[in-house]
Amino acid sequence: DQQVKQNSPSLSVQEGRISILNCDYTNSMFDYFLWYKKYPAEGPTFLISISSIKDKNEDGRFTVFLNKSAKHLSLHIVPSQPGDSAVYFCAAKNAGNNRKLIWGLGTSLAVNP
């Protein structure tokens, strides 16, 4: 039973355009959300996070939007660069179990030159 769902296994965009990666969750107790990026043969790398008290967090080219009523978050990358090609994982944490991150299955992003 996936509590964190990334319904698009892959996404392809042109360099310079916007990449939008989506994540849905089912547990209304989740109060903190994170995005990680993973290159082959490396561990995941933290990208950006958002608390449930906010609806947007921005860091350079990366912006995460949170829609709590829809239980949906998205990661926007603008402009996309070939070096952004990686697998992106959405993860969530709930206040009642603060050691446990629940992970989505990932979306593989390909940014084409």
Added chain:
Amino acid sequence: DAGITQSPRHKVTETGTPVTLRCHQTENHRYMYWYRQDPGHGLRLIHYSYGVKDTDKGEVSDGYSVSRSKTEDFLLTLESATSSQTSVYFCAISAARHSSSSYNSPLHFGNGTRLTVT
């Protein structure tokens, strides 16, 4: 680079043999974690540690044990490896040094150990 080293990077072993994976950190962080990553399951927590000799189970702890005798080292042991334990294993540390600030601290991961049990 968060100063996390996993060893070995690759290992092939036979069913029934014991295997120990090592995670070494140079950051003096209190919290350390072991995850496994499998197709169709994402990352799943095996065990974690919140200090020397303080460990607890994650969601997929059966068949695994851990030890942490020093702050910098967190060992994962498969007492008798099975084919279902073929996976990529990631160690992670929490960026926070103290529990009061650890909740929203992101994890920093090592580069993984690919374990194949034949």
